[in-house]
Amino acid sequence: MTSPYNFAYLDEGSKREIRRAILKAVAIPGFQVPFGSRELPIARGWGTGGLQLTLSLIGPTDRLKVIDQGHDDSVNAVSIRNLVVATTHIETTDVTDQATIIQSRHRIPDDPLRPGQILILQVPQPEPLRHVEPREAQTRRMHAERDYSAVWLGLYEDIVRFGQITTGADYPAVVHHRYMIKPTPIPRWDLPKLHQAPFLTLLGAGRERKIYAIPPYTDVEPVAFEDYGFETEKFLSACRLCGSREAYLDELWDAKIQERIYQCSDTAYCRKRQTEIGKGDI
Amino acid sequence: MLRVENLGKRYGAGCSRCERDGAADRRCPYCGSVWGCRGIDLEVFNGEILGIVGESGSGKSSLLRCLYFDEMPTQGSARLYPYQQGTRNIFEASSQDRRAIRNRFMGMVYQNPLMGLRMAFSSSGNVAEKLIAANWFHVGSIQKRATNLLDVMEIPLARIHEAPKTFSGGMQQRVQIARALANHPPLLLLDEITSGLDLSVQARVLDLIRKIQREWQIGMIVVSHDLGVIRLLTDRTVVMRDGHIIEQGLTDQILQDPQHAFTQMLVHSLL
Known part of the structure; x- marks a missing residue:
């Protein structure tokens, strides 16, 4: 069947640029790599970051699974899946184990992922320091200096006010003992799955034009105090x-x-x- | 404790002429750059309070901002004894080291509390941030230390979990001092801390500073244009004008027997 679109919608130059950003992100775990986010036929904020990662990585032999908050059949997941299928004619699946690429919004599948699979997470706001520092130049400096005390302060304020850490989703974590990340709004339940995970996790923020990654078998440690540890739901x-x-x-x-x-x-x-x-x- | 040599801060790109003509005008006639301060040499000893006095625009705050790394100086060096036994110029330290110096060896109280406090967080949180930055990760210990400090600063304990934006100016300054003292730094920098406060609140803040200095033996640099504050707090005084130091000596000596014409005018212009 002849498609009016290039394979996987994006032109080859765009895919190459995104792949380069992915390689850099994998080489520096947790570091937010800027990239030229492309226009797509879905609105920004609806998974364009994740979709660009998927489209730049997917090949004819891949099997794709798309989930939204854990659901295979929600509108966002179905729309993204349909777009990828219309432009690549690849097979899709609902079964986690059969997929080679899993694009997800706000969840990591509860079935354990195996080595070789790629998990792509859609990220609305990648910057863990944004709520304390609105200036991009400053947050970059803070990352360079590992100046994360403001993030810790947010958790401290939670404990002082409510007696516990109330951050439910998007719980900050440190990747490879270096960069602090926002692991998208996945629930705390999913965060331990990223620690020493056998699969590659790529996180893409289309609106914010950032890609970051957690390579396989990398340490991911949730931020926690000595006397108030990290707890899942x-x-x-x-x-x-x-x-x-x-x-x-x-x-x-x-x-x-x-x-x-x-x-x-x-x-x-x-x-x-x-x-x-x-x-x-x- | 601290030795500053030939420190200068230029605002503007600069040119070969203004680099060369060190003692010339503050504003370079060729490139328009302005020197905030230039050729500053001073020393602060352990437990000593050094005053820096001068009219508005004399370069006092530029000097202090450079020492706290809010701005990087254009020239000169500073050696802080607790950092590598004073063998290394702190301005040549890496940005991570500079952050560590700020968090462990210095405290800063700004004229404007907005610059020194996070208004959206609680007062105890503001103190806690400084402790967390110095690798305190035990909530119980942090809370205990923050509560003690805010208590010493006479912040009502019932209000320590409130945001400083709900506090009066004097209370905000006292929270700033508590935050600056959180890690028991050997050097405290105070920039016009009593400006904008009424006389009774000023007196309360100054009493606190004297009490802390007496009990904790912290070295301090106090920047002020108010000679009353300088007289009350400092052991030695440096007088600045147009970005340069024009006179320095013991505070009593400077105030009783000023040598430079500008210092004489400053001393005699007291209302």
Whole structure:
């Protein structure tokens, strides 16, 4: 079938430039590499950073999985998947293990990823220092000097006010004992999955024009005080569909039974578990 | 403690003529560059308070900003004894080292609290930031230290978790002093700390400074255009005019028996 688009939408020069930025990002784990973010047929803020990474890396033999907050079928995930398929004609999948490239918004799949897979995360705001320092030149200087005390201060203020760290998603972490990153708004639950992960993680912010990376088997340490350590979310209940207690759960309100219910945020993981326990696909 | 030699700060690109004609006009007639301060030599000893006095625009604050690395000087050197036993010019240190010097060996109190405090964070948080920067990572210890310091600075303990933007000018200055003292630095820089405060608040802040100096034996540089502040606080005084030091000596000597015509005018112009 003849496509009116270049393979993977972007022209080859753009892909080359983005790949160069990716290589630099992999070579300096956690460092935000500026790149010339391209115009795409989706609006900035809807995953253009992640999409440009996907489009510049994808080849005809790749299998793509796109998820949004853990869902394979949300509007954002479907739109991105359709765009990639329309311009590459590659196969897509919902099964984490079968994918070679996984583009995600705000979640890391609950199924463990294997070596060789690439996780691409869409990032709205890559700069962990932005809420304390609006000037880009200053934040670059602060990164160069490892001047991260303002980020720690934010956590300290949380502890003093509320008795605990209240940052739920986008919890700051230090990569390879050097650069502090915002790991996109993934929940705290997902952050330990990045530590010494066997897969490559690429993070792209299209609107902010930054790419950064966590190469395989790299240390990723959440920021924590000696007496107030890092903690993941705790769930009091199991998934109502698959009974899992090992996955990140969404909290829902069931108006019929007037109760709070929980179910897996990662729909592919939940379906797989339901099949395993004999509940069948829903 | 601190030895400054031939320190100069030029605002503007500069040219070969203004580099060469050291003692010429403050503004270079060829390139228009202005020297904030030039040819500054001074020393501060352990536990001593050095005053820098001069009219507005004489280069006092430029000098202090250079010493605290808010600006990099155009020429000259400064050696701080706690940093590599004073063997290295602190302006040649790497940017990471300069940050460490700021956080461990110096404290700064600005004239404008907006420059020295994070107004959106709590007062205890402002003190905590300085401690975190010096690698304190135990919340309990940080809280204890911040509370003690703010208590010494007479900030009501019930208000230490409030943001300084809700405080009066005098309270903001006292929070700044607490923040500057957080790591018990051997050198404290004070830039016009009583400007804009009424007389009773001024007296309270100055009493605190004297108390801290007496109890902690910290070396201080106090910049002021107010001779009353200089008389009350300092052991030695440096008089600046047009970016140069024109006279220095013991404070009593400078105030009782000024030698330079400008110093005489300054001393006799007291209201």
